[in-house]
Amino acid sequence: MKNLKDKVAVVFAASGEIAGAVARAFSQHGAKVYVTARNHDAVKALAKEINATGGRAEAAKVDALNETEIDNFLKKVIAADGKLDVVFNGIGLTYAEMGGRPPTTLATFQHFMAPMEKICGSQFLTSRAAARYMMQTQSEGTILLLTASLSRSKIPNLAGITAASAATEGLTRVMAAEWGGEGIKVMCICANALMETKRISGGIDDTAQQYGVPREQVVAQYKAFDIMKTSPTLKQLGETAAFLASETGVAFNSHIVDVDCGKMNVL
Incomplete structure (x- = not known):
């Protein structure tokens, strides 16, 4: 089924495995997909893979923490396609990028x-830029953010990323309320x-x-807290x-959609 036929989608931080899975799913459902990241080689390889399987993808180097780069890139998308339908x-x-897992009493x-700046800050920058262009072109599109279940878990030594996830x-919810009209x-x-x-595997190590x-x-x-015997996959997240x-x-x-097959320790 081509749920996104003829839609124009932009995926930021697409060098990561989750964003890559989302980009593939968008393409498989008919969207033209722009894949961006600081690692240009990684997104070029992703775009090449998508195009080789019959999809439509273009790659660009964009830092999702640089407001000017984000805005300039979305401006190019609008110039080329006249609209912006989906952003993820x-x-x-x-953990290494966060400075490890120090106890809250020792963390600087x-x-x-x-994590607040790099995770929540980046989502703020890409979402509001996308909303401006969707309003400008009357695209009535979809903005998808990504969070972690840490927002509703109780795990020690992760104060920063837990706060950023929440x-x-x-x-x-705020942006949904502002832009729904x-x-x-x-x-x-x-x-x-x-x-x-690799992120979870590396975190386990x-x-x-x-x-x-x-x-x-x-x-x-x-x-230990899985409700079912099965666990979610990247493909399932992309399809979601x-x-x-x-x-x-x-x-x-406006909802937070859990992709976890059910967890007893997540509210």
Whole structure:
């Protein structure tokens, strides 16, 4: 089914695995997809893959934390296509990029604020720029943000990214309320421990090393609260994003959509 036939989509931070899966799904559902990231080689390879499988994709180097680059790029998209239908920002951080997992009593203010600036700050920049162009062109599009289930979990030593995840969800609701009158829907995908990603795999390795426990023990902790025997996949997350960006997805406007097959420890 081509839920996004002839739609124009932009994916920021598309060098990451989650954003890459979303870009592939958008393409498979008929959208023309612009994939952007600071790592130009990575998004060029992604665009080449999408085009080789019958999709339509273009790659560009854009820093999702640079407001000027974001605005200039979206301006080019509008000039080329006359509209902007879908935007997804898949930005994320590794524990190393956050400065590790220090206890809150030892974390510096910089440790705490880094995830807030890089995660929530980037979502703020890309979303509001996209909204401006959607309003300008009367595109009545969809803006999709990404958060983590840390926003509703109780895990120690992760104050910064937990606060940033919760802030991103709050930002989603505010923007949906502001822009709904313009026909723009805003939603947030909440991913939980996609075990096939390098980010989660690396996080498991880091945690096992930090606490001196076997890797298998950390994996078991990740899966201890699964409601079902199965776990979500990148492909399923991509398909969820494509559904939310479709006309039917309007039913979920302003919502945080969990992609986790159900977790007993997530509110």
